[in-house]
Structures are given as structure tokens and as C-alpha cells.
Amino acid sequence: MKDKYGRTVDYIRISLTDKCNLRCIYCMPSDGNIFFEKEENLNNDEIYKIVKESAKLGIRKVRLTGGEPLVRKDINELIEKIYLIDGIEEIALTTNGMLLEERLEFLHSHGVKSLNISLDTLNEEKFKYITRGGDIHKVFRSIEKSLKLGIKIKINTVVIEDINKNEIIDLINFTKDRDISLRFIELMPIGEGKKFKGVSNGEIMKIIEDNNLETVILERNKKDGPAKYIKIKDYKGKIGFISAMSNCFCEDCNRIRITTDGMLKKCLNWKSDINLKKVIREGKEEKLLETIKNGIYNKPKMYLFNKQDSNEENRNMNEIGG
Numbered sequence: 619m620k621d622k623y624g625r626t627v628d629y630i631r632i633s634l635t636d637k638c639n640l641r642c643i644y645c646m647p648s649d650g651n652i653f654f655e656k657e658e659n660l661n662n663d664e665i666y667k668i669v670k671e672s673a674k675l676g677i678r679k680v681r682l683t684g685g686e687p688l689v690r691k692d693i694n695e696l697i698e699k700i701y702l703i704d705g706i707e708e709i710a711l712t713t714n715g716m717l718l719e720e721r722l723e724f725l726h727s728h729g730v731k732s733l734n735i736s737l738d739t740l741n742e743e744k745f746k747y748i749t750r751g752g753d754i755h756k757v758f759r760s761i762e763k764s765l766k767l768g769i770k771i772k773i774n775t776v777v778i779e780d781i782n783k784n785e786i787i788d789l790i791n792f793t794k795d796r797d798i799s800l801r802f803i804e805l806m807p808i809g810e811g812k813k814f815k816g817v818s819n820g821e822i823m824k825i826i827e828d829n830n831l832e833t834v835i836l837e838r839n840k841k842d843g844p845a846k847y848i849k850i851k852d853y854k855g856k857i858g859f860i861s862a863m864s865n866c867f868c869e870d871c872n873r874i875r876i877t878t879d880g881m882l883k884k885c886l887n888w889k890s891d892i893n894l895k896k897v898i899r900e901g902k903e904e905k906l907l908e909t910i911k912n913g914i915y916n917k918p919k920m921y922l923f924n925k926q927d928s929n930e931e932n933r934n935m936n937e938i939g940g
Contacts, residue, residue, distance in 0.1 A: 619676045621917040629873040631681045636878045638686040641750040644811045646936045660880045662696045671907045673705035681710040685936045688717040701729040715757035732770035739782045771798040777817040793855025801858035819859040868920035882913045887921035
């Protein structure tokens with residue numbers, strides 16, 4: 619269906635948990651985190667009901683996020699249920715890749731067509747620093763196995779001043795012999811992200827030009843979401859730019875988000891949420907379709923980044939499921 623600004627909304631992102639097996643420095647604190655209790659989270663039946671009703675409104679793609687979605691013990695059962703919903707054409711997953719390798723065959727056989735894998739560095743020690751203890755080799759193995767299975771891979775990379783800016787060309791070269799999309803995502807000032815200085819995609823593009831890489835701008839496909847892509851001559855992969863801070867992409871926004879605790883977020887950056895969990899648990903399931911419909915229709919026109927506004931979201935990214 620369309621929202622009140624005429625944008626077609628056909629994509630739902632669902633955070634399965636706010637828990638994660640890593641503690642990336644720009645995402646969540648190293649300690650002192652207070653996570654939702656199990657009963658506060660949506661259970662599989664509740665998520666299934668939300669997706670089923672959303673599909674009736676034209677939702678065609680489901681992305682499961684977190685936290686880290688693969689720490690949820692019942693994720694396989696959930697994917698099996700979503701896979702059978704009429705109207706759902708694609709299931710995707712956003713993951714840090716640490717727990718992915720052993721799950722890939724199941725995911726591939728149950729409709730998971732694409733994976734977004736977070737990877738901000740190719741350096742083992744720097745990876746441990748950014749993630750506070752992660753094993754980069756597990757991520758590499760997950761990427762290579764996914765490619766062998768024919769799963770579409772996007773790598774999400776956040777570039778931070780004085781941390782991984784010097785690796786931009788190395789990261790791009792990672793796509794030379796691999797058919798993957800490397801996407802540079804500008805650091806968003808949400809939660810822990812406010813503590814760091816991000817590098818704009820304009821700066822990244824200048825570094826590419828300064829290194830004399832021959833590029834071609836690819837025609838934008840709305841199915842690619844907010845990313846704008848370029849192709850580098852003789853490289854198998856492509857390079858994307860998600861410029862949340864320097865180039866507002868809200869005019870083509872096609873998605874809604876469901877948080878771990880069952881709130882429908884009309885925008886990543888707005889905190890005016892709709893409590894779907896309450897609708898379900900109060901036995902008002904007949905109102906669920908209409909509630910989701912109203913949420914989609916009333917999506918805000920644009921985000922509030924860098925605008926001093928009481929509606930601006932202030933939770934950490936792992937709580938939102940960005």
C-alpha cells in the first residue's frame with residue numbers, strides 16, 4: 619500500500635532480539651546493557667501474525683534483524699512459518715556473520731535469498747577492537763560459503779574517522795573477485811553512534827577518485843533501497859553508498875520496522891511508535907490489520923537527524939533493529 623506521501627511500502631524489518639554476541643563500539647556499550655526479558659519480546663506466533671497481516675497490505679519482503687538475530691534460539695521455526703505466508707516473496711537477514719556458517723544450508727532452503735553482513739574492517743586485530751572480541755575468520759568463512767550457495771551478499775560497512783578510514787581501498791578491493799555489494803553506510807547519531815565522528819560518503823568517493831579507480835555510476839533500482847551504486851572496472855562486485863547524513867533518501871522510503879518489544883516504527887529516527895504487541899496480547903487481533911495500515915499510511919515525510927526535536931529517537935541501535 620501507499621503512505622500519505624504516495625510512497626509504496628512493501629518491506630518490513632523485524633528485530634528478533636536486542637541481544638548480540640558482539641558489542642560494536644558505535645552500536646552498544648561494552649557493559650551495563652539492560653536487555654528485554656523474554657516475555658517482553660514478541661514470540662514467534664506474534665511475529666507470524668504481524669507478517670501475515672502486513673502481507674495483506676502489500677508487504678512482500680521481510681528482513682530479520684537484531685541485535686543479532688541468530689542468537690534467538692527459535693529463529694529456524696520462525697523462518698519456516700514466514701516462508702509459508704502467502705504474498706511474502708523474499709526473506710532476508712542482517713547479521714554480524716559470527717553464527718552464520720552452520721545455519722546457511724537451512725536458511726538457503728527456507729527462502730532466505732539475501733544476507734547483509736556487517737564488516738567494518740579486514741584487519742583481525744581492528745575487528746576485535748571494533749566488535750570488542752569478535753573473530754573475523756568466522757565472518758570470512760560465512761561470506762565464502764554464502765557465495766558458494768548462491769545467496770546474495772551485501773556487506774555493510776561504517777567508516778569512522780581514525781579507526782578504519784585508512785582501509786577504504788582495501789575494503790573495495792575485497793569486491794574485486796567476489797560478486798558482492800559493499801555498502802558504505804554513514805554513521806548515524808543514534809545511541810553510542812553519537813560518540814564517534816563518521817566519514818561522509820562524499821569523502822569516500824574522493825578517496826576512490828584519488829586512487830584512480832575507474833568507476834561507472836549504476837542506474838538506481840528502488841529495490842536496492844536507499845543505496846546508490848557504482849561499478850569499478852574489472853571488479854565482480856559493486857560499491858554502494860547509503861548517505862543518511864549527507865543526502866536524505868526519505869523520498870523513496872519503502873519500509874516499516876518492528877522492534878524487539880513489538881513497536882511499529884514508522885521511521886528509524888522517530889520515536890512515535892505504535893504498540894502492536896499490546897493489540898495482540900489484549901486479544902484485539904481483529905484490529906491488528908487496521909493498526910498496521912494506519913502506521914504505514916502515517917509514515918513521516920523524513921527523518922529528524924541533527925534536528926533538535928522531541929520526537930527524535932534516542933535508543934541504541936540494537937534496541938531498534940536498524
